[in-house]
Structure formats: C-alpha cells, structure tokens
Amino acid sequence: MLNALIIGAGTMGGTHAEAYAKMENVKLAGIVDINLAKAQGLADRLNTKAFQTYEEAVELDEIDVVSICVPTPFHKQYVMKVADDKKHVICEKPLAISLSDAREMINYCNDKGVKLFVGHVVRFFPEYVKAKKLVDEGKVGKPAVVRTTRGGGFPIASNDWYSDFASSGGLVLDMIIHDFDYLRWCFGEVKRVYAKSTRTRVFEKFEYALVTLRFESGVIAHVEGTWAHQGFSTKFEIAGKEGIIEYDSSKVTPVVASRKETASSEGVAVPESPMKDNPYFAELEHFIHCIQTDAEPVVTAEDAYKAMEISLAALESIETGKVVVLEDTQEKVGVQ
Amino acid sequence: MKVGIISFAHGHAYSYANALTELDGVEILGIADENEERGRKAAAEFNTEYYADYEDLLNQPIEAVVITSENSKHYEHVVAAAKKGKHILCEKPLAHTAEAAQAIIDICKEHNVILQTAFPVRFSTPVVEAKRIIDSGDLGNIVAIKATNRGTNPGGWFVDREKSGGGAVIDHTVHVVDIIRWYTGAEVKEVYAEIGNLISDYDIDDCGQLTMEFDNNMFATLDCSWSRNDAYPTWGDVMLEIVGTRGTLSVDAFGQKTNLYNRDGAHWDFWGDDMDRGLVEDFISSVREGKNPSITGEDGLKALSVAIAAYESSKKQVPVQVN
Ligand SMILES: NC(=O)c1ccc[n+]([C@@H]2O[C@H](COP(=O)([O-])OP(=O)(O)OC[C@H]3O[C@@H](n4cnc5c(N)ncnc54)[C@H](O)[C@@H]3O)[C@@H](O)[C@H]2O)c1
Numbered sequence: 001m002l003n004a005l006i007i008g009a010g011t012m013g014g015t016h017a018e019a020y021a022k023m024e025n026v027k028l029a030g031i032v033d034i035n036l037a038k039a040q041g042l043a044d045r046l047n048t049k050a051f052q053t054y055e056e057a058v059e060l061d062e063i064d065v066v067s068i069c070v071p072t073p074f075h076k077q078y079v080m081k082v083a084d085d086k087k088h089v090i091c092e093k094p095l096a097i098s099l100s101d102a103r104e105m106i107n108y109c110n111d112k113g114v115k116l117f118v119g120h121v122v123r124f125f126p127e128y129v130k131a132k133k134l135v136d137e138g139k140v141g142k143p144a145v146v147r148t149t150r151g152g153g154f155p156i157a158s159n160d161w162y163s164d165f166a167s168s169g170g171l172v173l174d175m176i177i178h179d180f181d182y183l184r185w186c187f188g189e190v191k192r193v194y195a196k197s198t199r200t201r202v203f204e205k206f207e208y209a210l211v212t213l214r215f216e217s218g219v220i221a222h223v224e225g226t227w228a229h230q231g232f233s234t235k236f237e238i239a240g241k242e243g244i245i246e247y248d249s250s251k252v253t254p255v256v257a258s259r260k261e262t263a264s265s266e267g268v269a270v271p272e273s274p275m276k277d278n279p280y281f282a283e284l285e286h287f288i289h290c291i292q293t294d295a296e297p298v299v300t301a302e303d304a305y306k307a308m309e310i311s312l313a314a315l316e317s318i319e320t321g322k323v324v325v326l327e328d329t330q331e332k333v334g335v336q
Numbered sequence: 337m338k339v340g341i342i343s344f345a346h347g348h349a350y351s352y353a354n355a356l357t358e359l360d361g362v363e364i365l366g367i368a369d370e371n372e373e374r375g376r377k378a379a380a381e382f383n384t385e386y387y388a389d390y391e392d393l394l395n396q397p398i399e400a401v402v403i404t405s406e407n408s409k410h411y412e413h414v415v416a417a418a419k420k421g422k423h424i425l426c427e428k429p430l431a432h433t434a435e436a437a438q439a440i441i442d443i444c445k446e447h448n449v450i451l452q453t454a455f456p457v458r459f460s461t462p463v464v465e466a467k468r469i470i471d472s473g474d475l476g477n478i479v480a481i482k483a484t485n486r487g488t489n490p491g492g493w494f495v496d497r498e499k500s501g502g503g504a505v506i507d508h509t510v511h512v513v514d515i516i517r518w519y520t521g522a523e524v525k526e527v528y529a530e531i532g533n534l535i536s537d538y539d540i541d542d543c544g545q546l547t548m549e550f551d552n553n554m555f556a557t558l559d560c561s562w563s564r565n566d567a568y569p570t571w572g573d574v575m576l577e578i579v580g581t582r583g584t585l586s587v588d589a590f591g592q593k594t595n596l597y598n599r600d601g602a603h604w605d606f607w608g609d610d611m612d613r614g615l616v617e618d619f620i621s622s623v624r625e626g627k628n629p630s631i632t633g634e635d636g637l638k639a640l641s642v643a644i645a646a647y648e649s650s651k652k653q654v655p656v657q658v659n
Contacts, residue, residue, distance in 0.1 A: 144534035145543045145561045147484075192653065194528050194547055196555040198479045198579070208480050208579045210557045212530055212545050220530045220545050222559060224482055228579050239563035241535050321549070323528065323654060 008069035009033035009042045016067040019281040021046045029061045071161040079105045083112040090117045095304040106301045117287040118304035122178040124283040141242030146221040148179040152232030173311045176225035181307035187219045193324045195314035211314045338365040340398040342390045343405035344378045355616035368393040394420040406499040407432040414440045423450040425619045430636030432501025441633035452629035453636030455514045459614025460589040475580025481556035483512045487572030489562040495538040503540035508560035510639035522550040528655040529646035570604040
C-alpha cells in the first residue's frame with residue numbers, strides 16, 4: 001500500500017485524487033491547496049484530509065508519493081521540497097517553464113534518489129496508443145505526413161493563470177506539448193520547428209497556433225492547437241506510404257444524451273466516450289506500478305524535457321519568425 | 337458560341353468538356369491533341385472533330401479555347417491562341433514557371449483576349465457560402481487559416497518535372513492560395529515549406545506542408561500532399577479552418593457526400609454542386625459579355641509564385657519572401 005498526497009485541488013488535482021481513491025493499492029492520504037476550502041471540498045468528497053500547506057500534510061502522515069497539480073510556475077518549488085523529503089514525485093506537465101528549471105528538477109530528484117514522473121497522459125489514451133501500435137506494426141507503411149489537432153475554448157482555472165503567458169507559456173507550452181510528446185514517441189527526434197501563433201497578433205483571451213515539425217526520419221508533422229474554438233476535441237491523422245489512420249474525437253460519440261432544456265427550448269447534446277478506467281487512471285496506475293517494481297515508465301522525465309524542448313523551439317520560432325533547428329536550442333532560457 | 341479544347345492531358349478536360357456540352361448555345365467545335373489516340377477518343381465521346389494540329393483548330397471559327405495541356409505546354413498553347421484572338425480558359429497552374437506565367441499574361445493583354453485561370457474551387461457552393469459568412473463580418477477579423485488540399489498522386493506527366501514544373505506542391509498549392517486571397521484580399525508575403533518525397537516511388541515531391549505569412553498580419557498553413565491512397569474513400573479534399581477574432585468557420589468543399597460500401601471497398605459519393613460547371617459557365621458568360629474574367633491571369637501568377645517560393649524555401653530551409 002502506498003500513501004499518496006495531492007498538491008493543488010483544481011482540475012488536475014481532482015482527477016489525480018479520484019484515480020487514487022479508486023486504486024486498491026493506494027491510499028489517498030490528503031489534499032493540499034493554499035485555498036483550504038478547495039482542498040476541503042475535494043477531501044470531503046473523497047473521504048480524506050485537507051491541508052493548507054504541504055508541510056502540515058507530511059508531518060501528519062507517512063507519505064510515499066506526491067502528485068503535483070499546481071499551476072506550472074509552482075511545479076519546481078514543490079518538486080524540490082518533495083524530493084528533499086525522499087518521496088516520489090508525479091508532476092503534471094509541462095514539467096517546468098524553462099529548460100534550465102526542468103534540468104535542475106530532474107537532476108535534483110536523481111540526486112535525492114526519488115523517482116520523477118511527468119503526466120504526459122496522451123501516451124495512455126487508448127486511441128493514441130492503438131494508433132502507435134498500428135504504425136509500429138507497419139499497417140500504414142513508412143509514415144510520411146502526420147496531422148494533429150487539440151483544443152477548444154480558453155481554459156478556465158484558478159486566478160485565470162492560463163491567460164498569463166509567463167505562467168502557462170500559452171497553448172504551445174501548456175497544451176500541444178501533449179502532441180509533441182506523442183509524435184516524438186511515435187516518430188523519433190525532431191530536427192526543425194517552424195510555428196505561428198495569434199498570441200503576438202491578437203491581444204484577447206484567445207490563442208490559435210499552427211506548428212510544423214520535421215523529424216530526423218523525414219516525417220512532416222503539422223500540429224494545430226486552439227483556445228479559439230467551442231468544445232474540446234482532439235484529432236490525428238497519420239498518412240504513410242501504404243495507409244492512412246484517422247481519428248476525430250468529435251465524431252466518436254458512443255453515448256449522446258440529448259435533453260430538453262428547461263430554460264430555453266433548445267436541447268443540449270452531451271457526447272461521452274466512456275471507458276471503465278480513464279487515461280489518467282491508467283497513467284497513474286502505471287506510475288505507481290513503476291514505483292513498486294522499479295520498472296522504467298512508458299514516459300520518462302527525460303521525455304518530458306524533450307517535449308519541452310519542442311514547445312520552446314516553437315515559441316522561439318513564433319517570436320522570431322525563423323526556423324528553429326533543435327540542436328541549437330540546448331538549455332534555452334524558456335518563456336520570458 | 338463555338339469553343340475548342342486543346343489537349344486532354346489534364347483530366348479536368350473531361351469535366352470542362354462535360355460542362356460545355358451542358359451549356360445552352362455552346363458547341364465544342366473541336367478537340368486538338370498531339371496524342372492522337374487520346375484526342376480521337378475524346379472527340380468521339382463529345383461528338384466533335386479531332387485535330388492533330390492545334391493551329392488547325394485555332395483557324396476554325398471558335399471564339400474561345402480551353403487549354404488543358406501539360407503545365408509546361410500552357411505557354412505555347414496560350415501564345416498560339418492569343419495570336420489568333422481566341423479567349424482563353426487555362427488550366428492551373430497557369431504555367432510551370434513564373435516567367436512563363438508572366439509571358440502568358442502579357443501576350444493575352446497584347447492581343448486583347450480574356451485569360452481566365454481555371455480555379456474551379458471558387459465556384460464550389462460551400463466555398464462561396466463561406467465567403468458570404470466572412471464578408472458579413474460575423475467572424476470578426478480573420479487571423480489564421482488552416483487548409484488542406486490533398487490528393488492522390490496522378491502519375492503520368494504530373495510526376496515528370498520537365499512537364500509539370502513539380503509535384504504535389506505546384507499542383508495543390510494554387511487552389512487554396514487563390515481562395516485565401518479571394519476571401520481576405522490579403523497577399524502572401526513569406527512562405528516556409530517542408531517538402532518531401534515520402535510516399536510514391538516516383539522521383540517527385542509528394543508531401544508538402546506550407547506556412548504563409550500575409551501582408552495583413554494573418555497566417556495560414558496548407559497541406560498540399562498527394563497523401564490519399566487507393567483505399568481511401570475519395571480522391572482528396574479541399575478544407576479550410578478559418579479563425580476569426582469572434583468565431584471560427586470550417587469549410588469542406590467536398591463534404592456533401594453519401595458513403596458507399598461494396599465489394600470495391602468504401603467510397604464517398606459526392607452529390608454537391610459541380611464546381612467545374614460553375615467555372616466554365618462563368619468563363620463563357622465573360623466571353624459573351626466581353627467583361628473582365630472573374631479570375632485573372634494575375635490571380636494565377638500570384639498563386640503560382642507561392643508554390644515556387646515554397647520549393648525555394650524547402651531547398652534553403654528558411655522562410656522565403658514572395659514577390
Ligand atoms: N495532463 C493534462 O491533461 C492536464 C490538463 C490540465 C492541466 N494540466 C496541468 O496541471 C497543472 C494544474 O492545472 P489545473 O488546470 O488543474 O489548474 P487549476 O487552476 O484548476 O488548479 C490549480 C490549484 O492549485 C492551487 N494552488 C495554486 N498555487 C498553489 C501553491 N503555491 N500551493 C498550493 N496550491 C496552489 C490553486 O488554488 C488551485 O486549486 C498545470 O501544470 C497544468 O498545465 C494538465
């Protein structure tokens with residue numbers, strides 16, 4: 001039995017907490033949030049304790065692993081603290097805002113002898129896992145042109161922190177890093193990055209970015225990220241020499257409830273794609289398994305670093321209008 | 337009105353010829369083709385005369401000519417037709433090089449004949465409806481566009497650089513560039529392209545991903561790859577995702593379809609309006625009324641310049657200015 005603690009009781013904190021609460025070999029030991037009422041609300045719902053500080057929480061209980069689900073700029077301070085206390089760390093993505101911070105965090109956890117996992121959960125979404133398997137089995141032949149899409153409306157969170165670019169890095173660092181990690185997992189290392197975003201053009205709560213990646217293998221990938229649409233969806237398409245894989249979450253709706261609304265005459269449709277375990281559960285269960293068995297995870301902290309490298313190269317390209325060749329981006333300063 | 341067709345090298349010749357036969361008061365007087373077998377077959381199909389020499393066709397009392405030869409032959413055919421005072425509908429890309437395209441424009445001006453570039457997508461009913469929505473201002477300012485114009489590798493002369501000027505990039509860049517220019521009135525300033533020969537065994541580009549910067553602070557990307565295979569339910573697509581400050585718009589020019597599944601596999605049966613017919617109808621009415629063509633030679637050249645800049649960008653691996 002492992003005791004897990006959550007720091008941050010927002011969207012992701014809730015997701016991690018629900019997953020631990022369901023796991024038989026994990027005890028959800030508590031929830032920490034500077035906003036104690038938020039921690040309390042989640043703790044009450046899942047039958048655990050709430051704390052305002054991490055220090056109070058570790059004092060009280062024997063903790064083995066800590067999920068860090070606070071806004072990105074606070075990842076580092078907690079990763080260091082938790083590593084100091086010799087507890088394993090599961091940190092939400094992106095690992096950090098700058099590559100130097102990310103490197104420092106990875107090294108620190110290594111030095112302290114604790115494991116560091118990063119929540120690149122797309123590697124646990126069954127449709128993405130299945131697509132990689134099809135590619136690996138040669139079902140589409142040699143991959144050639146790949147397209148991905150991710151996004152919907154502008155994210156809503158505590159203190160509206162996503163709209164502060166210095167905190168979130170915008171959608172290129174915060175969201176399509178998922179696709180960068182996935183694409184790297186499937187197609188290997190990226191050679192060049194070229195990107196455009198509305199961020200430097202439209203000064204509203206709104207972002208739309210289009211990124212082109214060229215891989216060492218020759219694969220060309222196009223990544224669309226949006227906080228300018230209505231309704232979240234993800235898409236991918238892999239065209240190879242001998243086949244094509246297509247997926248569009250907005251068209252995969254095995255359960256659609258359509259109800260008459262009381263207030264207006266318009267109905268509302270709520271599509272769902274239910275699974276016994278959600279991908280976050282699968283991801284965390286895998287990380288727990290790796291802690292218990294000392295196995296190598298499907299996604300390592302080094303992978304998280306590499307995904308950040310691609311995001312930061314895209315941000316540099318957006319800023320400068322130039323192509324960014326990845327060898328040149330070693331240890332960049334990150335979001336300014 | 338009597339019309340001639342020069343060459344059935346490009347498959348679009350069939351749909352333009354079909355459209356011509358459907359128009360009232362229009363007659364296909366003859367078909368010239370250096371490939372006798374192909375020319376005779378087409379002439380028989382459309383119930384008209386075959387000419388081995390296009391000059392002979394141009395000497396007939398035709399008012400206009402449709403040129404659907406290989407890209408590299410457009411120049412020769414346009415020059416001959418313009419000199420005989422025939423109005424011209426020329427298949428895209430206008431030529432295989434920017435110089436040839438400019439020369440085509442100049443010769444038509446000199447001889448005072450209409451030159452229309454064949455960009456049928458402007459006549460797709462969903463594409464036209466999308467323009468109405470953009471023009472209404474409902475989307476706010478257009479800030480970005482993501483487009484695809486993918487297809488199936490046509491093989492034949494299309495993969496012979498001497499005749500085509502290039503592969504997927506020259507073939508499939510021009511339609512979407514034309515539509516974006518038409519929608520927004522903006523011009524492409526700079527292009528970056530990743531181009532590859534990753535799908536077919538022919539030695540020609542079949543994958544292309546372009547990023548364009550426009551003179552109104554808007555950007556767009558275009559996937560122009562010949563990445564659809566034989567098993568895919570249709571030949572390709574023209575799709576645009578248009579992002580404005582107040583809303584977004586998705587356009588799928590070939591989205592009106594019924595799905596067919598049988599022994600031959602899965603097939604998307606398109607039932608939307610015929611854009612080629614719209615194009616031909618528009619050209620014929622310009623000739624009849626002696627008005628300026630709705631799509632000019634300059635439009636054809638602007639779109640071609642983007643494709644040519646894309647090749648240069650891919651070679652140099654840097655963004656390239658478009659002039
Ligand atoms: N893997 C995914 O799919 C995914 C999805 C969304 C967000 N994320 C990532 O998860 C992290 C959290 O995002 P979110 O959307 O859940 O944010 P959120 O704003 O919903 O939640 C953050 C919570 O942390 C608390 N908090 C803020 N500063 C704190 C501090 N110093 N100490 C303790 N608590 C603090 C806030 O009160 C809030 O309750 C981010 O890094 C984000 O990028 C990952």
